[in-house]
Amino acid sequence: MKESQTSVHSSRGEISFVHNALPELSLGEVDTSFILGREKVELKFPLLVLFSDRTEAMKESSARRDVPAAVVEGGSIEVFLNGSGKKIELSGFKMENVGDGIEAAKALRIDDGIIPFIEKSKLENFDLFIKQLRIAMFLTDSRDINALRKAPIYTTTG
Amino acid sequence: MPDESRETQSRKIEHIDIVLNKETQYRSKTTLFECIEVLPGGQRINGDDVDVSTALLGRRIAAPIFISGMTGGHPATYEINKNIAIAASRIGIPMGVGSQRAMYEKQDLAYTYDVKKVAGDLILIGNMGATKLLKYDNRKIQEMLDLINADMLALHTNPAQESVQPEGDIDFRGVYSRICEVGKGIRQPVILKEVGNGISKEVAKKVDGKVYAIDVQGAGGTTWVGVETYRSRGAYGSAFWEWGIPTALSVLESKSAFHGPVWASGGIRTPSDIVKAVAIGADMSGMAKPVLVSERKNGAEGVYRYLDRLIADFRNETGSLGFSSIEELKNAKIRISEPLASLLEQRGAAPKNLEDRKLFETA
Numbered sequence: 001m002k003e004s005q006t007s008v009h010s011s012r013g014e015i016s017f018v019h020n021a022l023p024e025l026s027l028g029e030v031d032t033s034f035i036l037g038r039e040k041v042e043l044k045f046p047l048l049v050l051f052s053d054r055t056e057a058m059k060e061s062s063a064r065r066d067v068p069a070a071v072v073e074g075g076s077i078e079v080f081l082n083g084s085g086k087k088i089e090l091s092g093f094k095m096e097n098v099g100d101g102i103e104a105a106k107a108l109r110i111d112d113g114i115i116p117f118i119e120k121s122k123l124e125n126f127d128l129f130i131k132q133l134r135i136a137m138f139l140t141d142s143r144d145i146n147a148l149r150k151a152p153i154y155t156t157t158g
Numbered sequence: 159m160p161d162e163s164r165e166t167q168s169r170k171i172e173h174i175d176i177v178l179n180k181e182t183q184y185r186s187k188t189t190l191f192e193c194i195e196v197l198p199g200g201q202r203i204n205g206d207d208v209d210v211s212t213a214l215l216g217r218r219i220a221a222p223i224f225i226s227g228m229t230g231g232h233p234a235t236y237e238i239n240k241n242i243a244i245a246a247s248r249i250g251i252p253m254g255v256g257s258q259r260a261m262y263e264k265q266d267l268a269y270t271y272d273v274k275k276v277a278g279d280l281i282l283i284g285n286m287g288a289t290k291l292l293k294y295d296n297r298k299i300q301e302m303l304d305l306i307n308a309d310m311l312a313l314h315t316n317p318a319q320e321s322v323q324p325e326g327d328i329d330f331r332g333v334y335s336r337i338c339e340v341g342k343g344i345r346q347p348v349i350l351k352e353v354g355n356g357i358s359k360e361v362a363k364k365v366d367g368k369v370y371a372i373d374v375q376g377a378g379g380t381t382w383v384g385v386e387t388y389r390s391r392g393a394y395g396s397a398f399w400e401w402g403i404p405t406a407l408s409v410l411e412s413k414s415a416f417h418g419p420v421w422a423s424g425g426i427r428t429p430s431d432i433v434k435a436v437a438i439g440a441d442m443s444g445m446a447k448p449v450l451v452s453e454r455k456n457g458a459e460g461v462y463r464y465l466d467r468l469i470a471d472f473r474n475e476t477g478s479l480g481f482s483s484i485e486e487l488k489n490a491k492i493r494i495s496e497p498l499a500s501l502l503e504q505r506g507a508a509p510k511n512l513e514d515r516k517l518f519e520t521a
Contacts, residue, residue, distance in 0.1 A: 021315045022288075022334050101397065135321045135398065139317055139398075
């Protein structure tokens with residue numbers, strides 16, 4: 001799959017979360033679960049890992065449970081969880097290539113129709129990015145993705 | 159089982175070492191004080207004729223400046239606190255000590271914070287971590303403050319630092335309630351302070367009426383996420399290096415929602431920063447790293463010379479703008495440029511007293 005087949009947005013560097021110095025939760029209770037697409041596929045983590053090869057994606061998702069491995073084919077995306085694939089219409093949402101967990105949080109914050117993704121070459125960073133996403137949620141007092149979508153932000157131009 | 163006290167003590171030394179020897183400043187984020195221009199209020203006044211003294215806890219202090227709490231809790235830190243206390247007392251400004259956690263774990267270490275023995279008239283600010291309030295009851299907190307004769311208590315809240323610290327406290331459930339209880343339950347006035355990531359208007363509103371003051375300690379100076387990133391060799395911290403609310407924005411956000419004193423710290427480095435902080439409503443301005451550097455170079459005398467020069471320059475700069483007192487400077491007209499002007503607009507955080515003075519001059 002070529003990157004141009006997905007609806008990739010530009011960097012979110014101009015957006016900043018407003019730091020919350022007094023969160024009322026623990027980092028451990030931050031819930032990153034996410035419902036993807038009209039098909040309502042439940043993901044534990046809102047970060048897809050994009051593969052170009054279906055077999056490879058299936059194999060990876062079997063080896064690493066909870067890692068949503070995905071393959072884009074035409075107008076749909078197949079997401080593999082624990083070795084099993086589910087097809088989802090791409091028209092229901094946009095995908096955004098992110099450079100770290102904070103960018104993933106920003107993408108989720110600014111548009112509830114976006115699902116962040118990383119290329120398979122960054123698979124080794126998946127756990128790190130999820131940890132960063134969780135910290136970003138903790139530091140904005142966001143218990144779950146819905147709360148993250150309401151977290152205060154500010155934007156700067158340029 | 160690890161010896162918690164030994165770990166805490168060792169961390170204190172590590173922190174000092176990293177702050178002095180590594181690059182721990184924000185890399186691209188600034189305090190945004192550069193977006194504030196204080197407009198002259200009249201003819202230039204000679205610095206010698208400017209009175210920058212102000213009141214704190216019913217006492218007169220030399221300037222609206224305090225030394226932020228840095229250390230304590232390891233035998234080697236006593237000298238640092240002692241030297242700073244001698245200089246602060248001689249100049250006539252308050253100073254804070256670092257987190258008193260070490261003396262909770264090992265009371266023998268109380269002497270490393272107990273600087274009033276050498277500077278009896280000093281206004282001393284004790285310091286405890288907000289998450290530690292879940293462990294300490296008010297009686298214990300009072301005892302720890304009384305042991306060092308503290309006049310105020312700074313409760314530091316540092317979720318960003320804790321998040322990237324290998325042994326960090328990442329459970330903030332119940333912390334806000336305890337802050338409210340401590341704010342009412344001990345004799346000393348309580349200051350809620352951040353440690354370099356700033357206080358938002360939402361948090362300021364939440365603690366309004368619950369604590370005496372807010373010390374915003376915003377972004378733009380030393381980043382404790384950065385310090386912890388060195389300690390943990392970069393595991394998560396590097397992504398959060400720039401996380402935080404710039405100090406000037408944080409002061410204005412806090413002023414818009416909190417009715418008590420708001421103190422500015424985090425990247426305050428120059429007399430000009432202090433002039434601007436006063437003009438946007440900060441009641442006090444705090445510094446740490448420049449004081450620590452002076453102390454390590456030349457002890458108490460080094461700190462004294464640094465503070466004496468700083469206050470003289472602050473007086474001269476205030477006079478050059480035509481103001482003869484802190485009260486006059488507080489009412490100065492200011493101009494705010496981008497990006498701070500837009501940020502304040504987005505956040506709805508422009509305080510009323512500034513709106514009347516044609517706050518914005520947007521590009």
